[in-house]
Amino acid sequence: MKLLRFGAPGAEKPGMLDKDGTIRDLSGVIADFTPETLAAGAIETVAGIDPSSLPAVEAGVRIGPILKRVGNFIAIGLNYVDHAHETGSPIPAEPIIFNKAPNCLHGPYDTVVIPKGSAKTDWEVELAVVIGKPASYVAAHEALDYVAGYAVCNDVSERHFQTERGGQWTKGKGCPTFGPLGPWLVTRDEIADVQNLDMYLDVDGVRCQTGNTKTMIFDVAQLVSYTSHFMRLDPGDVITTGTPPGVGMGMKPPRYLKGGEVVKLGIAGLGDQQQNFVAYSG
Incomplete structure (x- = not known):
């Protein structure tokens, strides 16, 4: 999977890139990609999702850093x-x-x-x-x-x-x-x-x-x-x-x-x- 965060700085949402290069919105499934959600199994949670079942995100949206924050x-x-x-x-x-x-x-x-x-x-x-x-x-x-x-x-x-x-x-x-x-x-x-x-x-x-x-x-x-x-x-x-x-x-x-x-x-x-x-x- 190719996972990402999109949206304005400080208001990013989690997303997934589908096979056609379209960003799909994961915010209805997980809150964000953070140290806490990774520890709680966020990647395993989204692994079984069919990207086509998720809302498509408008092209040209800003891409943020892959995590909301890092520890080390x-x-x-x-x-x-x-x-x-x-x-x-x-x-x-x-x-x-x-x-x-x-x-x-x-x-x-x-x-x-x-x-x-x-x-x-x-x-x-x-x-x-x-x-x-x-x-x-x-x-x-x-x-x-x-x-x-x-x-x-x-x-x-x-x-x-x-x-x-x-x-x-x-x-x-x-x-x-x-x-x-x-x-x-x-x-x-x-x-x-x-x-x-x-x-x-x-x-x-x-x-x-x-x-x-x-x-x-x-x-x-x-x-x-x-x-x-x-x-x-x-x-x-x-x-x-x-x-x-x-x-x-x-x-x-x-x-x-x-x-x-x-x-x-x-x-x-x-x-x-x-x-x-x-x-x-x-």
Whole structure:
């Protein structure tokens, strides 16, 4: 299934995409897609529904983030060999874990605001994993059983905040609007091999990132398992799993977003996003 949320910001309703690409309204079946409804079996509830039995939604409606909110918004750094090389970083011996602020969650087509004082705002196409049930000390061979589904994430990053302002990477990762997630939550059963998905990102129509999840250093199962040994993962938690090469900081000379750019990105089977970037205006 391809599950989504549609409507004005703050008033989104849950929906499902049918085989013809029409959004179907699920609000008569479940209240929303939240950590609580996922824990209560929302995906199982809607799995047996014939989409044609649901009201069709008018084309062109705004698509919101796939969840009303997230608990943990966890990110993995330097998880593609070529990306580590382009940033001049060593290949990690273990996954690098950091956090994005949960309230940076953002719609996949909504405007992204470059933060006040930004000098180096950057882009990152990433595969995001949505947790479906509590996971603690999970073995890698069982880890995918705890996954509800997958989505596209743009792990928008401010590199000056991230690497030059002291402390941990979180400073450059959680600014408002820095977490576009969607357009769909694609349930795990629809993805035959999560470790073989093509990825891309364009800036103003120019291809910057081309990659495939098969080149991850640590695969999805390893990441879910590893993270679950340091914290309990709950339904509605998100792990965004790293980016392939082609980010702005890796270019020679580096290229960063100043405002006025259009960024488009996508992952095979998981859909596409597009954001206009604008400069902070107070």
